[in-house]
Amino acid sequence: MTTVDDPAALTPDRARAAFRDGTVAPTSGWATGFTQTNLxxxxxxxxxxxxxxxxxxxxxxxxxxxxxxxxxxxxxAPGADLSRDLPSYRVWRDGELAEEVGDVSGLWPEDLVAFSIGCSFTFETGLLAAGVPLRHLEQGRNVSMYVTNRQCRPAGRLHGPMVVSMRYIPADRVAEAIRISGAMPAVHGAPVHAGDPADLGIADPGRPDFGDAVEPAAGDVPVFWACGVTPQAALMASRPPFAITHSPGHMFITDHRDSEYRVSV
Amino acid sequence: MTTVDDPAALTPDRARAAFRDGTVAPTSGWATGFTQTNLxxxxxxxxxxxxxxxxxxxxxxxxxxxxxxxxxxxxxAPGADLSRDLPSYRVWRDGELAEEVGDVSGLWPEDLVAFSIGCSFTFETGLLAAGVPLRHLEQGRNVSMYVTNRQCRPAGRLHGPMVVSMRYIPADRVAEAIRISGAMPAVHGAPVHAGDPADLGIADPGRPDFGDAVEPAAGDVPVFWACGVTPQAALMASRPPFAITHSPGHMFITDHRDSEYRVSV
Known part of the structure; x- marks a missing residue:
């Protein structure tokens, strides 16, 4: 296992090499400015x-x-190996979590198809660059995520509710947070909701379904973005015979820069 | 067959009803401001x-x-019928054009899956609203389309070159045309190329592969957008046993407004 002193400064290939060599860590804050994906x-x-x-x-x-x-x-990420270059994987059998491991290269069937799904970490880079405070990072916590009362449009065997991530944003920066994330439709885009957790069926923002509880500052408003956990939750509910996903927070680090997903107008 | 006096002013449902009743016409200029799609x-x-x-x-x-x-x-378009509401259809068997008809409701197998693909007519509304001249409309012609030397990324049995549409744009409006179309990534987005047809393998812009030749005005620059004919060309080259498409220029008119596909930032 490699020791990593400054993960934020790593290039994506060196970050992936550290994970391939056995490092296990959440990827938030690693290889700043490079896009991370759900698997x-x-x-x-x-x-x-x-x-x-x-x-x-x-x-x-x-x-x-x-x-x-x-x-x-x-x-x-040409040259990367999706079965070895993430820090941690979950292996699912019949919709149940079977094991959590650091390498799935020996478990990758020849008919397996891997989807890389965008992640809201991508627009967080833009929010931070604009000086919009991110409370979960200030507090050293994972972002708060919730199952909502909004149903996704079903497809074949897949159906389920939309999952959202929530960030507390100062009321006078909400418009800017919407503008910055809205310019990145390929990584969740603008918020789906702002200001009223109850309308999404969220009784208590202090009790997230995934991730950590985060404390608001005075004058903060809860703002909700569609979350990449949504397809994973729908898939597991439909119980495929076999699946591999990343472990929560342990994402794949790509060679693409976050800025590539910004629509310039 | 219905007589239509002012097709631009029709609502989408009335335009579709005219086609369902037997009207056959290219849809360019029909139901202005509503999104049309390739089938x-x-x-x-x-x-x-x-x-x-x-x-x-x-x-x-x-x-x-x-x-x-x-x-x-x-x-x-809730309530619309994709097998009856287009003005003209093409039926393909083993990759060959078998017939061209105004109604395919009797030819729609129970396993058929229909894709609605975005169309560059959508951002033309924005270009016209900004006063960017569109020479093909001025000249009463279909837009010029070309097969390029750029290969698409293959997928399973499908592979083929990218097809582009070309519009002559005054040199001092090119930046604005790029900005307006770039804000609509769901309907082809920004141009893929501007200014040099030869670099795309287009020997003579006056001899398009699809659509009509269009005359430039003095000071015009040829600007190229990725075109929705691309997937149809790739599909036919791979010779599926059966397929239905729209006839060129005879699109499906949806209930969505063009403005819904604009990213606001």
Missing amino acids: IAVPRDWAYDVLLFCQRNPRPCPVLDVTDPGSTSTVL | IAVPRDWAYDVLLFCQRNPRPCPVLDVTDPGSTSTVL
Whole structure:
């Protein structure tokens, strides 16, 4: 296992090499400015349902790449190996978590298709650059995520509610946070909701369904973005015979810069 | 057959009703401000390849909706019937054009999946609103389209070159045309090229592969956008046993406004 002194300054290939060599750590703050992705890998028989679910629900499920069956290569990082270069993986059998491991190269069937799904870490770079405070980072916590009362549009065997991430934003910076994230439709885009957790069916923002509780500062407003956990939750609810995903917070670090997903107008 | 006096002023449902009643006409200029789409319908066995080809080539192939197998309904126009509401259809067998008809409701197999693909007519509304002249409309012609020397990223059985549409734009309006179309990534987005047809392998802009030749005005520059004909060309080259498409220029008129596909930043 490699010791990493300054993970934020690493290039993506050196970060992936550290994970391949055995480092296990959440990737938030690693290789600053480079896009990280959610991983969902399923047998070819399930791939159309997953791809269609993503097409029908582009806000929570922005697809950045899909592999050919059996391949562990991605255009997002030529030379990388999706089965070895993430810090931690979850292996699912019949919709149940079977094991959590640091390498799945020996578990990758020849018909497996891997989806790389965009992640809200991408627009966080833009928010921080504009001086919009991110409370979960200030508090050293994972972002808060919630299952909402909004149903996704179903696709084949896949259906389920939209999952959102929440960030407390100072009321006078909400417009700017919306503008910055709205310019990145390929990585969740603008918020789906701002200001009223109850309207999304969230009884208590202090009790997230995934991630950590985060404390607001005075004058903060809760702002909600569609979340990349959505397709994973829908997939597991439909119980495919086999699947591999990243472990929460342990993302794939691509060679693409966050700025490449910004629409320039 | 209905007589239509002012097709530009029609609502989408009345335009579709005219086509359902037997009117056959190119849809350019119909129901101004409402989004029109390309239609590609294939058997379920081919649907994953088509959807993946589109995901891997989003500039030429922006997917706006995909139907469930056998369904002729689309979220783009609730109440519309994709098998009757276009002015003209092409039916393909083994990659060959078999017939061109005004109604395919009797030819729609129960496993057929229909893709609605974005169309550059959508950003033309924005160009016209900004006063950017569109020479093909001034000259009463179809837009010029060309097969380029740029290969799309293959997906399963589908591969082929990118097809582009070309518009002559006054040199001092090119930046504005790029800005306006670039804000609509779901309908081809910014141009893929400006100024040098030869670099795309286009020997003579006066001899398009599809559509009509258009005359430039003095000071015009040829600007090239990825074109929705691309997936249709790739599909036909791979010779599926059966497919239905729209006839060139005879698009599906949706209930969505062009402005809905603009990213606001």
